[in-house]
Amino acid sequence: MVEKATVLVVDDTPENIDVLAGVLRDLYKVKVARNGEIALKITRLPSPPDLILLDVMMDGIDGYEVCRQLKEDHSTRHIPIIFVTAKIAQEDEVKGFELGAVDYISKPISPAIVLSRVKTHLALYNQNRELDRKVLEKTQEISDNQLKVVQRLGRAAEYKDNETGMHVIRMSHYTYVLALATGMSEKDAETLRVAAPMHDVGKIGIPDSILQKQGKLDEDEWQVMLTHAEIGAEILGDDSSEMLSIARTVALSHHEKWDGSGYPYGLKGEAIPMVGRIVAIADVFDALTSIRPYKQAWSVDEALGLLKEESGRHFDPSLVTLFIACIDDILEIKSKFQG
Secondary structure (H helix, E strand, O other): OOOOOEEEEEOOOHHHHHHHHHHHOOOOEEEEEOOHHHHHHHHOOOOOOOEEEEEOOOOOOOHHHHHHHHHHOOOOOOOOEEEEEOOOOHHHHHHHHHHOOOEEEEOOOOHHHHHHHHHHHHHHHHHHHHHHHHHHHHHHHHHHHHHHHHHHHHHHHHHHOOOOOHHHHHHHHHHHHHHHHOOOOHHHHHHHHHHHHHOOHHHHHOOHHHHOOOOOOOHHHHHHHHOHHHHHHHHHOOOOOHHHHHHHHHHHHOOOOOOOOOOOOOOOHHHOOHHHHHHHHHHHHHHHOOOEOOEOOOOHHHHHHHHHHHEOOOEOHHHHHHHHHOHHHHHHHHHHOOO
16 A cells, blocks of 8 residues: 655644645645744654645745745755745745745635645655656666776786785775774765775786796886886876776875885875875785785784884874774774685
C-alpha cells in the first residue's frame, strides 16, 4: 500500500483550515498550523510535509516570510509551497514566485482546483526527488569507477616494483587521516586521498632491470630511478581536473626532503608542497611496516622511531607530530587493509 503524502495547511483563520483539511483529508495526511511560527517548527521536524498550502496574510510572520525562511534552509528548500490567498494582485504573484513558491490558489477556494494543484505539484515533487536520486546514484557510480581506475593505475606502478596492491590503498587512507589533522577540509582531504595512489606512477617508465634489481643500484642506475618523479608528472600531465593536478604535484614532490636533500628539485622546508610532505610520511610508514621481497616488516614502534629520527631532515617535523598523534586511526586502517 502506497503511503499517503503529507500536506501542511497554514492559515490563521480556523474556518479556512477546516475547509482545506476537509477537502484533502480523504487523499492525504493533513497537518495544520495556525501561524507562521508553528508552520516553521512543524516543517523542521524529522518528518517534514511533502507540500505546504500557505496563507499569505497572517498575524506575526506572514506567508512570504515563512516561504523565504524555508527556501533559505537547505533542509526544507525542496518542499513545494502553494500560496492560498485572496490577495492576488500581479505584483503579489511575482513576489511569491521570486521567493520560491510553485503556485497560487485564490480564496474562496474551489475543492476541485485545490485537489488538482496539490496532485500536480506532488507528482512534480516526487519526479524531481527520483531524478535527484538517480543523478546522485550515477554521480557516485562515476566517482567510484574513477577511484578504481586511479587505484589500479597506482597498483600497476607498484606491481612493477614488486609492491603489494594494498600499499596504495593503505597509504592513501593514511594520507587522508594526516591531511584532516593538518586542518585541511574534508573535501580537499578526500581529493588528496583519491590522488595519492598515483604518487609513484612514474615507475611505469623505469626499466624492470633497475626496478627489480636485487642488489644496490649503481650511480647510473640511480640517476635513471630518480627520473620516475618527473615521468609521473608527465604521465599525469597538465589537466584541469583538481584531482589529477594534485596527483601531479604529489608525484613531483613526495620524494623531496625537509632539509633540501631530496629530488627531483631539491626543494626545502615549506617550499615543498604540503600534499607532497603529507604523502611522503604516509608512503614511508607503510613501506616500512609492510613485508617486501627484500625485507621483513618493521614494527610500528620501529617505524615511528624512524619518523622521529628523520623529523626535520627527511620529514616536516610538525607533520610527524600529527601523524604520531593519529596513530590509533592509522593502525585501524592498517588492520583493515592487510595483504
